[in-house]
Amino acid sequence: MLYQSEGSQAIAKAVALCRPKVICAYPITPQTHIVEKAGELVRSGQLDGCEFINVESEMAALSVAIGAQSAGVRSYTATSSQGVLYMAEAVYNASGMELPIVMTLGNRAVGAPINIWNDHSDAMAVKDAGWIMLFAETNQEAVDLHIQAFKIAETVKSPVMVCVDGFILTHAYDRIDMPSQDEVDAFLPPYNPETYLDTHDPVAMGAMVSPEYFTEVRYLAHLRKKDSLEVIRRIGNEFAKQFGRDSGGLLHEYNTENAETIIVAMGSMVGTIKDLTDELNAEGEKFGVLSIASYRPFPAAAVAESLKNAEKIIVVEKAFALGVGGILSAEIRLALNGGAVVTVVAGLGGRNITKQMLRECFLSKTDEETVFLGLKRDVISREYRPNC
Amino acid sequence: MSELTLGGRTVQATSDRPNTLTSGHRACQGCGEALGARCVIDAAHKAVNGKIAVVNATGCLEVFSCAYPENSWGVPWLHSLFGNAAAAATGVAAAMRLSGREDVRVIAQGGDGGTVDIGMGTLSGMFERNDDVLYVCYDNQAYMNTGVQRSGATLALARTATTLPNGSYMGSDRKTGKFMPQIAMAHEIPYTATASISNIPDLEEKIEKAINIRGAKYVHVHVPCPLGWGYPPSETIKIARLAVRSGLFPLFEAEYGKVVKSLPIDEIVPAEAYLKPQRRFAHLFGKNVPRDEADFLQNIADSNIRKYGLKSGGIQND
The missing domain is CATH 3.40.50.970 (Thiamin diphosphate (ThDP)-binding fold, Pyr/PP domains)
Structure with a gap:
């Protein structure tokens, strides 16, 4: 119904x-x-x-x-x-x-x-x-x-x-x-x-x-x-x-086959990311999206297979380990037996994830390993005093 | 106490006792809890023709009875966690009701730590919803399984591994210990009782009564621990009896929050008669013990005797 x-x-x-x-x-x-x-x-x-x-x-x-x-x-x-x-x-x-x-x-x-x-x-x-x-x-x-x-x-x-x-x-x-x-x-x-x-x-x-x-x-x-x-x-x-709905399984692949860059994510933000990559691909980019449907157990072999031809992998995640970095990213890296993975930490504590923020991030040429999407730098520079 | 006629025999004294907690378990010699649990579960089993399921909190009773690949229980038995026995029992009781097995009665059991401390939230929830569960606490007044640390039920001034008397510090703080039966009564559940392993006929009678009532029931059983209390294993029943006779462990029943019956003490003894044989109270009988410390537990005993009418033929409201 x-x-x-x-x-x-x-x-x-x-x-x-x-x-x-x-x-x-x-x-x-x-x-x-x-x-x-x-x-x-x-x-x-x-x-x-x-x-x-x-x-x-x-x-x-x-x-x-x-x-x-x-x-x-x-x-x-x-x-x-x-x-x-x-x-x-x-x-x-x-x-x-x-x-x-x-x-x-x-x-x-x-x-x-x-x-x-x-x-x-x-x-x-x-x-x-x-x-x-x-x-x-x-x-x-x-x-x-x-x-x-x-x-x-x-x-x-x-x-x-x-x-x-x-x-x-x-x-x-x-x-x-x-x-x-x-x-x-x-x-x-x-x-x-x-x-x-x-x-x-x-x-x-x-x-x-x-x-x-x-x-x-x-x-x-x-x-x-x-x-x-x-x-x-x-x-x-x-x-x-x-x-008639392919809503379960281990992974959901979206345009991954010929993608140069694959975005990996979980949950509701996948919809936003798919929308954005559609726009980017219409502009001539080659983005694909890999959504992890079964996070536990982790489908490492299927993930590796899906990502094997990607030139760049960006993992967008809504959590991270303090003092360590991305959690899903680490598992993706392990599934790939190493290799470069960019971590984008986004949407913490309900902060909106917009297509505009992600667009800048996905197209950025920076070699930063971990990016905090929309981080207010002025707050950080005002509050952060190294202890040592 | 009933006459020792054949018909008046306890479940434990009959040749066909259910033996729900079989021998070969790993309890210490003279363990009051092992005896208490066997009497309770046997009595319940017999009262409802074996239609019982038991949920056990983590603690001595669980550890000594279910070490894989052995297990001592002759009844369907579930151990989940330390603080959730009452909640898990609520789930078991609901499942029985919803799968056409209303005749199966559910018992949750645990030690004093699992009951009055870490499990009190789930126990209070079970009482408040009036779930169809009989909860039995075997009270040995400390965390025995982890090496005799103080619990909320530890009697005032007792020596435990975390209340070692030192100089002017005289052992566990001067509270009376959290007395769970009164807290159960405050929930106005259908039935609350206390029992002692020194009076098996009384204990069995209370379990038989409780298991046949629908709704939340609570029975608090006093079970001495030779290792934790510091007395010879052969003295467990005697120590349990002295607790009752001194007034430090009153035996009574309550319905919907009101005491309806108490068991008068056959022979009142001073608190000292109960306390002195136990190493956990030895520091109260040394030199230079302040008078008010020495009298503190006697005052609790006297107060119990007055409150529950233990001298005067007890309370008889039924």
Whole structure:
């Protein structure tokens, strides 16, 4: 069904179509509209057989989902920023226990200084927690990725985080093609776990593992996570076949084939970048865009293949490691076995990323390795006094 | 206490006890928590024909019972984290309800650290929502698993690894320790009780009652720790009994925030009788101990005896 919807409300509707039995949430901006809508869908009877549980913290939100999923039912929660850090211990726990929980991360900066607006610092803070992490470019993709997320999670026994840019997507009204319940039911089978808390066949979940076996447990988890790359690709293809939208998979390539310069990015800014490169290419430039759809596990081989003929690679990222530099850039460099990559840090704490700013940056001949887009130099020169 | 007739036997004394926490686990000799947990889970198991699932907080009980590739539990059992047992149990209870298994009762359990300190937020949330969970705290009054550090439930003036008496410093600060049953009662949940491993019939009766109530239930079990408290492992039951007899651990039940019944002490003893055999209080019985320090815990005991009517035949409201 085509209709006009706020991103958050469409996400909640898509989640409801996946028939979770437990939705638990603690409010945090900009995730709030998602859980408000989810609660409404449960209480109005539109999502039958589901409980919406208001909890007292993000730690409890994910823990309730952990308990419910351990007892054998499909569970969902959503958070942002400080919230994902407050539940960080449970984030690791859910993946270590191989619980296929789906969580939306409405991406937002992490304080201090406190800031409620969008960047990717929150996702980067939990990038190594063992979750599959998918990034949505548009609200249509956000809808589609949530439907795929449950199927991926349950196929590979891993929690999946769907990363959706706070405000830019969560609060934006877009044209959404919402699948019907029958279509989603045909795509996503009922949850049928192998191991769960069952009085007829008691199991102990969450055992302590000593040095004797810990390496093996982690190595197996590593292998399974790497194997899930193929599953993410396959389920993306299945979705495309059934729904006619290529919104999942590992990467989205745009004019990369004959590009001299390839811009690598994730999330909503990809749309702006595609628009800009269209303009630049019309002016005779040769730009391509590579959007990372599956950030975790990281599709290093596919990235290397896509970038192999590029003369210049520019990675635009909405987070960076203080005192180190770009995070995605470092992974791109590793995938390429070294090589020059320009890092553009952009959109921190919700600063707008405009085509004009990016145009100057992409066409610049500077050999700076890390560029901070739109940095107010006068503020820096006034405030910065070297300590040594 | 009931007569020792065949029919009046405790679950623990019957040959067909469920044995939900089997032998071979790694608890210390004389561990009060291992005994308490076995009695609690066996009693619950028997009361509802084995239809229980257990969520365990991180701590001694979890560590000594589930070291891969072994595990001692004969019930569906989940360990997630230190501070989230109550929330995870909320999720388990919801899942049971939503998958046609309403008959399965959910128990969350943890030590005092996992309950009154790091897990208190999730526990309070579970109480406030009146989720269908029985939470059992095994209180040994310190972080035993990490080496006997002070918790919010540590009794005043106790010596722990982080409250070593030194000069005029007399051990854990002069608070009474956070008494979780009163905090549970403030949430006006359907049922709150305290129990002691020195009185198994009473403990089993309370668990049997609690597990059959729908909504949030809280049972706080006093479980001495020979290693952390500094007494011989053979004395665990005796120490537990002295805690009750001194008045320092009152036994009572409350419904919707109101005490409805307390168990009168059969033979009141001075606090000193409980404190002196334990190394954690040895510094209170040396030379030059200020009078008010020595009297402080006796005053708490006296206050409990008055407050819960432990001398006068107890409170009998039901």
